[in-house]
Amino acid sequence: MHSAASRYIRPDPPGRPGGPAYCFLLLLLLLAAGPSEAADTVTVDVGAVYASNEGTSIDPTLGTIRGKLQSMFNYTSYRMLDRKRRSLSVGETGEFELPGQRTMRATLLPAQGDKVRLSIRISDGPRNLLTTTLGLRRGGMVLVGGPSHKAGVLILLISAE
Amino acid sequence: MDCRAALRSIEAKADGLLPREEAAELAGHLAGCLACSAEDAALSATGPVLRALTGIRAMEKAPALDAMWTRVRAGIEESRETRRRSSWIARWAWIPAAVALAVAALLFYPSTTDRSPFHPSSFDVAVEDVESDVATVALVDKGEDLPRVIWIIEDA
Numbered sequence A: 001m002h003s004a005a006s007r008y009i010r011p012d013p014p015g016r017p018g019g020p021a022y023c024f025l026l027l028l029l030l031l032a033a034g035p036s037e038a039a040d041t042v043t044v045d046v047g048a049v050y051a052s053n054e055g056t057s058i059d060p061t062l063g064t065i066r067g068k069l070q071s072m073f074n075y076t077s078y079r080m081l082d083r084k085r086r087s088l089s090v091g092e093t094g095e096f097e098l099p100g101q102r103t104m105r106a107t108l109l110p111a112q113g114d115k116v117r118l119s120i121r122i123s124d125g126p127r128n129l130l131t132t133t134l135g136l137r138r139g140g141m142v143l144v145g146g147p148s149h150k151a152g153v154l155i156l157l158i159s160a161e
Numbered sequence B: 001m002d003c004r005a006a007l008r009s010i011e012a013k014a015d016g017l018l019p020r021e022e023a024a025e026l027a028g029h030l031a032g033c034l035a036c037s038a039e040d041a042a043l044s045a046t047g048p049v050l051r052a053l054t055g056i057r058a059m060e061k062a063p064a065l066d067a068m069w070t071r072v073r074a075g076i077e078e079s080r081e082t083r084r085r086s087s088w089i090a091r092w093a094w095i096p097a098a099v100a101l102a103v104a105a106l107l108f109y110p111s112t113t114d115r116s117p118f119h120p121s122s123f124d125v126a127v128e129d130v131e132s133d134v135a136t137v138a139l140v141d142k143g144e145d146l147p148r149v150i151w152i153i154e155d156a
Helices: A002-009 A019-032 A065-072 B003-014 B020-032 B034-092 B094-108
Strands: A041-052 A077-089 A093-098 A102-109 A115-124 A127-137 A140-149 A152-160 B125-131 B135-140 B149-154
Touching (some): A041 A093, A102 A152, A115 A140, A127 A140, A127 A152, A127 B135, A140 B125, B003 B034, B020 B034, B125 B135
Antiparallel strands (some): A041 A077, A115 A127, A127 B125
16 A cells, blocks of 8 residues: 555656756857857948838838938938848958849958958949949948839948948 | 334334334334344444444554555655646746747848848948949049948939
C-alpha cells in the first residue's frame, strides 16, 4: 500500500530552473557577435522618392528631409518607392536597382578623414543618364532628381554613413 | 405468524426495516415462542458488539492510518509544488522564444532595406565632375541648409 501510493503521487523530477536564463544569455551572445561594420566601410543608402502632383501625401519615412523637399520643389506628393543600403569598402561597387528599369552603381573611392568619395553612375538600360563623382561627409546627403516616372519624377536621396 | 415468518421479521427488525404493524405481530409471536425469542435476543446484541469491535480495530490501526495519511498529504503537497514550478516555467518560457524571434529578425531581415526615417547630418557635398550621354545635367545649390541637387533633364 505504501509503495503503491508513493509511486502514484511521486512527482516528476523538476526541470532545471536555469534553462530559460541560459537561452537568454546565449541569444545575447549571438546578438553581440552579430555582423558589425568595420570602420573602413561605408554604408551607401539610396532612397527612391516618387515626386508628383498626384495627391498631397508626404511619406513619413522621409524624416527631416520632408520639409526640405517641399521647400525646394513644387510637387505636392512625395512617396518613397524603394530604399536600399549597401556596405562598401574602398574600390567596391554596389548596384542599386531603381524604379523604371534604371540602375545606379556606386563605387567607393579612397578618401581621408570622415570624407566619403563616391563614383556614381545612373543608367536607363544602355543609356548613361549620369556619371558623377561626389565628395561628402559621413552622414551627408545629396539629391539626384529628374528622371521621369509615371506622372512625376524620381528623386534619389543618396547618403553615406 | 409462524416461526419462518418470525425469523424474517427478526432480521428485518435488526436492520431497522420492520414496519410498525408487523412489529406488533412479531412481539405477539415472540411472547409465545422461546426459540424465536432467543434468536431475536441474539441478533439484537450483534449490532452493538460489531460496533464496539470496529471501534477497537480502528483504535489499533489509528497510528498506521495517520502515518499513511501524512505520507499522502506530503505527496500531494510535493505534486502541487512541482505543478506550480512547471507552470512558472511555462509562464516565462515565451521570453527566450520572443528574444530568439527578435534576434532572428535582426540577423536575417534584409540589410539592404531600411524603413527608418532619413536624418542627414550634413549637406556639404562636393561634386567633382558630372556628365551624361543623353541628358542635360544641372547642379542646384539653394544654400547650406538645403541639400545639393543634381537634376537630370532628359533630352526629348
